[in-house]
Amino acid sequence: MFSNLRKLIFLGIWGVFIEAVPEGMGQDTEPPSLPDVTSKTDISLTEDNLDQLLELAEKNVAQLAQVRVGPGLTGSPSLDTPVSTVSRQETTVGKSPWAVFVITNEMIRRSGAKTIPDVLRMAPGVEVTQLDSNKWAIAIRGLNWRFSNELLVQIDGRSVYTPLFNCVFWDEHQLLLEDVERIEVIRGPGASVWGSNAVNGIINIITKRPKDTQGAYVESGTGTYQKGFAGVRYGGGNGNDFQYRVYGNWFERGDGYRPDGLAHDAWRQVRTGFRSEWQADSDNIVTLQGDYYNGYCGDQGNIPVFSFTPPYWETFFNTTRISGGNALLRWAHEIDDDRDWALQIYYDRTERHWLDYHLSEVRNTFDCDYDYRFPLGERHKFVAGFGYRNTHSDTENSFLFGMIPPQRSDYRVSYFVQDQIELQEDLWYLTLGSKFENNSWSGFEYQPTVRLLWxxxxxxxxxxxxxxxxxxxxxxEQNVYAVLTPWIPVPVYPLILGNPDAQAEDMLAWELGYRSQVTDRFSWDIAAFLYDYRDKTVLQSLPYWIPGPVPGTWFIPYQFVNLGAGKSYGFEVTNSFAATPQWKLRSSYSFLVLEFDPVVNSSSPEEFEAQTFRNEFYLSSSWDLGAHWELDMTGRYVEGIKTSVGNVPSYIVGDIRLAWRPHKNFEWSVVGRNLYDGIAHQEAINDTIFNNFSTGVRQEVYTQLIWRH
Amino acid sequence: MKHVLFNTGVLGAVLLGVGIAGAQTAPAPSPPPVDQKEYLLKAVYLYALGCNIQWPASAFSNPNAPFVIGILGPDPFGKTLQDIARKKPIQGRKIVVKRFETLQDYRGPCQMVFVSNGLSKEEQQAVLRKLSAKGVLLVGESPGFAEAGGSVNFFRDQDRLRFEINASAAKRAGLEMGAQLLRLAEPVKPRHASEKDSSALDRVRLSQALR
Structure with a gap:
């Protein structure tokens, strides 16, 4: 009984963190930098540039040879696909000793997905769980809580991981997907260059350079669940060394599905932003970009009511206002063909107001990052860097939830060095590197890696x-207090307390992978892993009760302690096959097992296992029907979960997209999403703490018009 | 239970979709994949080749004859080559683009023939046999094309488009390659290409197949 209670609490706490409390934003974890591409020849391949290209053909064929064509035709992860996340050096999937999956703009467009979490469903090893209309839990290789604290996410080098709860608020990042160039999904630690919290994986969202988004773009649509959405972008420049784009989007989504009708999770938001780039000369590129967004979303659940007699909780609806903005400046300098550096500075502000709970967080983050790439001798390619981040959080507390102290500033100073050694030319590559950092959460940390590729x-x-x-x-984990709804109908209220002495969790990862481009049309890869976790945070009960605010009511206190330990292992297989030039297929299978040791008097780690999907299967087909039609189909199977507080059945759902492109400037599509499983399918159990209710993911149909010029 | 039903439904739908789509797209040799960016660049390269290679005077029937680019097989270029022909001359001559579906349709003289990878290996082999004449630059885009006797062959190197040159074939055709082209080109490797370069191996295999 009691252990169940603890499980519940443990489960619920994550939910509380994410949903119940106000606030949250900010970023943590490593800054990145990364000029996406610094090619000297910046001519993009469009008909409009034909004159320029012909001039090169006459006068300087060597420069023509530098023009990038982009990834090949084979479709997704071809071994030649460029990636920059893995080592902070531009390389290709084929030469990366990491498990990498790259989602291209074309894959996004043809998926019919309108949110980044939905796009991420196509990546192997990534578990995407939609909690309600505006909340997702996303993790790589397990530990998928509402509070998925092992996964680092960056957008154009800006971390969107919030140190408040160590998670990502996915409702803050509704980019105009048309402008996303690619999403690099790395499974496994990337901490040696990106720093702490890049434990189970990294997701790097890279938007297009302004030169690739010239001209006008308009999209607009409506459907059964997405009440409406629209996006506009315009890109211009001086025709020479300066280009920019500005964009804006708006959307409104309906409530998720609950049989009892108690859904209050509709979501609407507007967002605008820009990105500009100045090529001062062939060796210097300066980028300035920024975003601003503002919107409302909701949730539904139970909150505690202090009373000696029932009821001990009541149903509660909350609306959250989410807004924020950021500005980022990056200067990439190429010293010569082999050496370059990049300096990046950004400021980010996030505001969350849980209006009905009277909770909020305002977070301001400043980050500075520098990295330098240089060779040493014939065989060594070094990259080294330095970073500093300061983040300040200001929270508004209520009686039920808050942080002590309500204001807090944190910093992180970090440096790293990584060397890629070509042991034998074109055959053996050894990568050695480590990140070192000093931060105000846990002090000094070192995070080394050794990687060998043949x-x-x-x-x-x-x-x-x-x-x-x-x-x-x-x-x-260090500062919270949270009063939870009783798990059984007695006036005893769990009280979660932060632990100022909470320490960092650490993980040792062993990985092995193989990839092969069997023919021009078929490639596949497999990656297996064994992770060994130590000092995992769990909730442990304290040996006393505290009297509550009403006579006869009690609090049972729980505190975070670093006593958990366990292992996870599994593998993912991915393949990509162009059956004909017009018909491309992709599939992936992910398998995962988590084994955590029980901890005395604490939340039971078997919940880690129960919460994790063991088997996922994904299949997609992209078909060009003649010159003007596209038919895309996706199916995915996700194994269900069983927990002591509820089950989620396995589900199979599919998406279908049919698009008509009568002209290169115009596209009309009809998309059906989450089909085949009735009116809605459930992906998550209720948040057992706040009794924040999850809602079902609705089957939906929408139609969209796109015009570009 | 639901899933069983659903499985049948989905499977049916997928199969139906496959059937319909298959029926529409199956006939005829499939046209080459059209990566518009890649073919835009290839078209520009054809022009670059024209600018950087010297043809023997005998390649043209008269001093005012146009520069003829032939495309053998399905035309992947869209209107790009036409645009170039409209904008630019090669060697002071107007560019004319001619398209030939098959080798049987071919009518010379052409100064440059682009052999599309939409042609089968056998057809390409026949093209190399029949068109390896004085004054004709054969440009391909299939592994092994240059080794089998073509002068220039495009290939993809990561996200770049590159080309290889078979200098002896060009010489046999009486063409003088510009120094800049030769520097940029991957020289065609001799038959015993190094073992670890499987793309080179593929080329060798294909050239053997073409033989």
Whole structure:
């Protein structure tokens, strides 16, 4: 009984963090930088640039040879797909000793997905769970809580991981997907260059450069669940060394599905932003970009009521106002063909007001990051860098929930060095590196990696690695107090207390992978892993009760302690097959097992296992029907979960998109999403703490018009 | 239970979709994949080749004859080549683009022939046999094309488009390659290409197949 109660609490706490409390924003974890591409020849391949290209053809063929065509035709993860996240050096999937999956703009467009979480469903090893209309839990290789604290996410080098709860608020990042160039999804630790909290994986969202978004773009649509959405972008420039784009979007989504009708999770938001780039000369590129967004979303659930006699809770509806903005400046300088550096500075502000709970968080983050790439001798390619971040959180507390102290400033100073050594030319590559940092959450941390890649030819590679990564404690784990709804109908209220001594969790990862481009049309890869977690945070009960505010009511206190330990292992297989030039297929399968040791008097770690999907299967087909029609189909199977507080059945759902493109400037599509499983399918159990109700993901149909010029 | 039903439904739908789509797209040799950016760049490269290679005077029937680019097989260029022909001359001559579906349709003289990878290996082999004449630059885009006797062959190197040059084939055709082109080109490797370069191996295999 009691252990169940603890489980519940443990489960629920995550939910509380994410949903119940106000606030949250901010970023944590590593700054990135990364000029996406610094090619000297910046001519994009469009008909409009034909004159310029012809001039090169006459006078300077060598420069013509520098023009990038982009990834090949084979569709997704071709070994030649460029990636920059893995090592902060531009390289290709084929030469990366990491488990990498790249989602291209074309894959996004043809998926019919309108949110980044939905786009991420196509990546292997990524578990996307939609909690309600505006909340998602996303994790890579397990530990998928509402509070998925092991996954680092960046947008154009700006971290969107909030140190408040150590998670990502996905409702803050509704980019105009048309402007996203690619999303690099790395499974496994990337801490050696990106720093703490890049434990189970990294997701790097990279938007297009302004030169690739010239001209006008308009999209607009409506459907059964998405009441409406619209996006506009315009890109211009001086025709020479300066380009920019500005964009704006708006959307309104309906409530999720609950049989009892108690859904209050509709979501609407507006967003606007810009990105500009000045190529001062062939060696210097300066980028300035920024965004602003503002919107409302809701949730529904139970809150505690203090009373000796029932009821002990009541149903409660909350509306949250979410707004924020950021500005980022990046200067990339190329010293010569082999050496370059990049300096990046950004400021980010996020505001969350849980209006009905009277809770809020305002967070301001400043970040500065520098990295430098240089060779040493014939065989060593170094990248080294330095970063500083300061983040300040200001929370408004209520009786039921808050942070002590309500204001807090944190910093992180970090530096890293990584060397890629070509042990034998074009055959053996060894990568050695480590990040070192000092932060105000857990003090000094080091996060090394050793990776070896063997590429017997250009089409195959085997790699293996050992790395250590840490997750720093969140502000909530150190400072929170939270009163929860009783789990059983007695006037005893769980009270969660932060632990100022909470330490970093650490993880040792062993990985092994193989990838092969079997033919021009078929490629596949497999990656297996074994993760060993230590010092995981769990909730442990304290040996006393505290009298509540009403006579006869009691609080049972629980505190975060670093006593958990366990292992996870599994593998993912991905393949991509162009059956004909017009018909491309992709599939992936992910398998995962989590085994955590029980901890005395604490939340039971078997919930970790129960909460994690063991089997996921994904299949997609993209078909060009003649010159003007596209038919895309996706199916996915996700194994259900069983927990002591509720089950989610396995589900199979599919998406279908049919698009008509009578002209290169015009597209009309009809998209059906989450089909085949009735009116809605449930992906998550209720948040057992706040009794924040999850809602079902609705089957939906929408139609969209796109015009570009 | 639901899933069983659903499975049948989905499977049916998918199969139906496959059937319909298959019926529409199956006939005829499939046209080459059209990556518009890639073919835009290839078209520009054809022009670059024209500017950077010297043809023997005998390649043209008279001093005012146009520069003829032939495309053998399905035309992947869209209107790009036409645009170039409209904008630019090659060697002071007006560019004329001619399209030939098959080798049987071919009518010379052409100074440059682009052999699309929409042609089968056998057809390409026949093209190399029949068109390897003085004054004709054969440009391909299939592994092994240059080794089998084509002068220039495009290939993809990561996200870049590159080309290889078979200098002896060009010489046999009486063409003088510009130094800049030769520097940029991947020289065609001799038959015993290094083992670890499987793309080179593929080329060798294909050239053997073409033989």
């Amino acid at each position: 590429a017997p030819d250009k089409k195959r590679a085997i790699w293996g690695s050992v790395s250590r990564a840490v997750r720093t404690p969140s502000q909530a």
